[in-house]
Amino acid sequence: MKVIGNQALLEQIGEAVKNRRMFHACIISGPRGIGKKTLAKHIATAAVCTEVQPPCGRCSGCLKSEKDIHPDIDHVKPDGTEIKVNQIRSLRASLYTLPNEAPCRVAVIENADCMNVNAQNAMLTILEEPPSSVIILLICENESELLPTIRSRCVHYRMQPLPEEIIKDELLRRKSGISADEAVNAAKKSDGILGRALEIIEAAAGDGYDCQIIEALCERSVERLITLAATLEKEANRDNLCDMIRSVQKTMGNAAAFQAGKSDNWSADERRLASVYDKKAIIRMYQLCTALIGYCEANVGVGHIVGAFASMLSEEVNR
Numbered sequence: 001m002k003v004i005g006n007q008a009l010l011e012q013i014g015e016a017v018k019n020r021r022m023f024h025a026c027i028i029s030g031p032r033g034i035g036k037k038t039l040a041k042h043i044a045t046a047a048v049c050t051e052v053q054p055p056c057g058r059c060s061g062c063l064k065s066e067k068d069i070h071p072d073i074d075h076v077k078p079d080g081t082e083i084k085v086n087q088i089r090s091l092r093a094s095l096y097t098l099p100n101e102a103p104c105r106v107a108v109i110e111n112a113d114c115m116n117v118n119a120q121n122a123m124l125t126i127l128e129e130p131p132s133s134v135i136i137l138l139i140c141e142n143e144s145e146l147l148p149t150i151r152s153r154c155v156h157y158r159m160q161p162l163p164e165e166i167i168k169d170e171l172l173r174r175k176s177g178i179s180a181d182e183a184v185n186a187a188k189k190s191d192g193i194l195g196r197a198l199e200i201i202e203a204a205a206g207d208g209y210d211c212q213i214i215e216a217l218c219e220r221s222v223e224r225l226i227t228l229a230a231t232l233e234k235e236a237n238r239d240n241l242c243d244m245i246r247s248v249q250k251t252m253g254n255a256a257a258f259q260a261g262k263s264d265n266w267s268a269d270e271r272r273l274a275s276v277y278d279k280k281a282i283i284r285m286y287q288l289c290t291a292l293i294g295y296c297e298a299n300v301g302v303g304h305i306v307g308a309f310a311s312m313l314s315e316e317v318n319r
């Protein structure tokens with residue numbers, strides 16, 4: 001996924017990457033939904049790219065990073081509500097080994113402001129004597145939660161809100177079926193935060209859980225699938241759950257037909273799904289829907305069905 005706006009920041013990063021003069025550690029901060037993870041992925045991809053103009057988007061390093069399966073990129077996320085010292089210790093062990101295939105190792109710490117004190121101190125020991133070819137990206141909303149000694153050892157990228165015009169264009173590009181007025185209104189209410197504008201559009205589309213599930217799959221976001229499952233478990237009953245799964249299944253079927261080269265007026269979602277997953281994955285997800293529709297008809301509990309749906313789709317995302 002592409003970083004939107006933030007041109008000055010991207011140029012600065014581009015220069016550093018091009019000359020292979022990367023920092024050891026960097027804090028990426030900004031409000032929720034502003035694109036911090038997207039920027040982190042951009043930097044990580046550039047760092048593991050093996051071509052002369054990183055990120056080239058085509059080499060095996062870039063492609064693996066895009067799918068979150070690069071062996072030299074470690075991801076750390078909160079275990080429950082915090083990031084614990086053991087997680088940082090095992091990261092440390094990994095960072096002190098040589099990269100498998102990339103020019104360097106990268107660590108992406110999501111919600112770095114959730115590191116507890118012990119974890120932060122462990123992080124500090126890594127930053128004090130960083131292994132030579134290692135890049136650590138600390139993503140956080142609130143950098144003041146990080147120890148001053150950590151902050152002083154990091155380059156700091158603060159992501160800026162986007163102009164309304166850019167948000168409007170991006171909404172129209174990503175969301176088929178919305179009007180220019182809807183895009184303008186959502187952009188106005190979003191405070192320049194693309195993620196927020198997308199939420200406004202999705203909320204206005206009614207429940208639209210089917211679309212949101214497809215979106216989460218296209219973004220390969222397990223986090224979003226789990227959040228959706230939690231909401232569905234509270235709000236769905238067996239009938240509307242069954243309708244929702246049928247609708248998701250229909251999108252899968254159409255994506256498979258599009259992949260097979262059949263021509264029709266395919267929607268943006270169907271095309272996108274077809275580009276993110278291969279034929280086998282789409283067929284597996286289609287069959288999963290068939291099984292779950294059977295469960296709905298056999299009166300299996302909503303919680304069980306939603307749980308199975310979320311966990312099996314998450315497996316496809318991570319595959």
Ligand SMILES: [Zn+2]
Pocket residue numbers: 048049050051054055056057058059060061062063
């Ligand atoms: Zn590349």
